Amino acid sequence: MNVPNYPCHVGNVQQAVERLGRTLEDGGIPRMPARVFAYLLAEDRDHCTAAELAAALQVSPAAISGAVRYLIHNGLIIKDRRPSARGDLYRLVDGDVWGAMITARLPQMDHYLESLDKAVALLEPGSPGRARFEETRDCFALAREATADLAERWARHHDAHTR
Amino acid sequence: MNVPNYPCHVGNVQQAVERLGRTLEDGGIPRMPARVFAYLLAEDRDHCTAAELAAALQVSPAAISGAVRYLIHNGLIIKDRRPSARGDLYRLVDGDVWGAMITARLPQMDHYLESLDKAVALLEPGSPGRARFEETRDCFALAREATADLAERWARHHDAHTR
DNA sequence: CGGCACGTTCACGATGTCATGAATCCGGCC
DNA sequence: GGCCGGATTCATGACATCGTGAACGTGCCG
Numbered sequence: 001m002n003v004p005n006y007p008c009h010v011g012n013v014q015q016a017v018e019r020l021g022r023t024l025e026d027g028g029i030p031r032m033p034a035r036v037f038a039y040l041l042a043e044d045r046d047h048c049t050a051a052e053l054a055a056a057l058q059v060s061p062a063a064i065s066g067a068v069r070y071l072i073h074n075g076l077i078i079k080d081r082r083p084s085a086r087g088d089l090y091r092l093v094d095g096d097v098w099g100a101m102i103t104a105r106l107p108q109m110d111h112y113l114e115s116l117d118k119a120v121a122l123l124e125p126g127s128p129g130r131a132r133f134e135e136t137r138d139c140f141a142l143a144r145e146a147t148a149d150l151a152e153r154w155a156r157h158h159d160a161h162t163r
Numbered sequence: 164m165n166v167p168n169y170p171c172h173v174g175n176v177q178q179a180v181e182r183l184g185r186t187l188e189d190g191g192i193p194r195m196p197a198r199v200f201a202y203l204l205a206e207d208r209d210h211c212t213a214a215e216l217a218a219a220l221q222v223s224p225a226a227i228s229g230a231v232r233y234l235i236h237n238g239l240i241i242k243d244r245r246p247s248a249r250g251d252l253y254r255l256v257d258g259d260v261w262g263a264m265i266t267a268r269l270p271q272m273d274h275y276l277e278s279l280d281k282a283v284a285l286l287e288p289g290s291p292g293r294a295r296f297e298e299t300r301d302c303f304a305l306a307r308e309a310t311a312d313l314a315e316r317w318a319r320h321h322d323a324h325t326r
Numbered sequence: 327c328g329g330c331a332c333g334t335t336c337a338c339g340a341t342g343t344c345a346t347g348a349a350t351c352c353g354g355c356c
Numbered sequence: 357g358g359c360c361g362g363a364t365t366c367a368t369g370a371c372a373t374c375g376t377g378a379a380c381g382t383g384c385c386g
Contacts (some may be wrong), residue, residue: 012285016296018284023275023303026239032345039321041299042292048364063345084169086354086362112186122175129205132255134288135324136204138188139261141368142317148311154302156312161298195375214335223376228334249332249384328386335380343372350365356358 014056017042032059033068036042037076040092047080049087075100096158102151109144180205180220195230210243212250238263243271259321265306265314272307279303291306 017038035057040048043056046104050064057064070089071077076097080089080114095101116137180201187197192196198220202213206219214230217224226241231253239260243252256263286293 013292016282016285019278019285020296020299023278028273030344041295042286044287044289044290044292051361060346061363062365063346066344081361083354086360088363098299102302102306106186112189115182115186118178120178122182123205124207127207128209129176131208132204133183135321136183136261138324140266140318142320143313144266146309146313146316149312150306153309154305157301157305158298161301196366198375214331224333225335225377229374232334249330251333330385331383333380333382337376338376338378339374341372341374344370346367346369346375347366348366350363353361355360356382 011040017057030067032057032063032069033070036064036067038069040077040090047089047091049089049125051087053090075104096155099151099154099158102147102154104152105147106144109140109147113137113140166236174230176205177219177262193230193233195220195226196233199227200231200234203240203253210252210254212252214250218254236265259318262314262317262321265310265317266309268308270304272310276300 005122018037019034020041021031024033024038025031029037036053039053039056048056050061050068053068054061054064068077068079072079075091077090080091082089097106116133120130120133120137173228180198183204184198185202187201188194192200197295199216201218202219211219213224213227214258216227216231220227231240231242235242239256240253243254244251274323283293283296283300
């Protein structure tokens with residue numbers, strides 16, 4: 001039913017991976033890490049070798065190397081260096097991946113808030129410009145709170161669904 | 164007290180603008196539009212010409228042209244083409260800029276959700292991979308809700324402060 | 327009506343990012 | 357101990373992005 005030699009029949013999995021990959025890209029994650037992460041999410045087996053990832057995503061092993069370094073550094077995946085095996089295994093971090101991702105945003109937003117506070121302090125008190133900057137800072141502060149709320153809500157949702 | 168010929172004494176305003184500019188950049192807004200927007204926020208006068216922006220931000224008029232096109236297209240600023248004057252005026256959009264910005268994210272997140280639903284549908288029902296994708300979609304759904312809540316909370320905050 | 331200032335557009339050049347391919351390194355295996 | 361598959365690193369090249377400079381178009385002034 002499908003031409004037997006091109007990425008249309010290789011599996012719905014690929015399509016799903018590319019979909020999530022593009023979404024994560026829009027969220028700021030570089031292309032290749034996003035694809036690797038999406039693939040690990042979609043793959044039924046809970047661990048993959050670098051070679052499997054390279055084959056599945058149609059890229060060179062070098063690209064995988066860079067991508068997994070990014071993902072490990074950001075605490076999204078884990079390298080299981082099992083003894084007595086040629087290939088290292090990569091798998092998703094245990095527990096609540098998305099919760100960790102949300103929580104990781106909080107200190108970042110704190111940094112933004114700190115920077116905006118300094119920016120406000122640089123402006124003439126009482127001036128319209130300063131008022132607008134204060135408004136901006138307040139908005140970011142509220143956004144931070146919203147993110148904290150999301151983290152809590154997601155934690156509850158996650159607990160409820162993982163029993 | 165400061166060397167009289169370099170961007171350290173030109174004014175605290177510049178520093179504040181660059182600070183907010185970098186923050187907005189991290190939020191996904193391209194560099195130049197971010198700087199222009201930050202400057203319009205910080206500037207006490209409520210409108211600027213393109214030439215003024217170019218001078219203040221130390222860039223060519225061409226760069227300003229591209230930046231304002233981006234900002235106008237995204238509904239953040241307005242071009243006041245006043246009759247009988249050499250220069251067009253740019254100013255912030257009326258009312259609640261940040262509220263508009265937050266609200267603008269909602270349809271975008273709806274798009275993501277829609278895409279993730281399709282991705283889930285592509286995966287084998289009952290498989291671990293599909294379960295993880297469903298979890299992902301649920302997380303995005305909660306994030307969307309959190310954004311909607313933020314929009315509402317900010318609207319209240321904004322109303323309260325602008326009387 | 328001629329000049330002029332302002333804004334816009336286009337092609338060029340610089341910059342940074344990213345995936346590739348080749349060389350290197352590390353570890354099991356015969 | 358010597359191969360060999362797998363993974364990592366580095367330098368090259370492609371690609372996209374972005375700001376500049378020069379040319380064009382436009383609308384006020386003198």
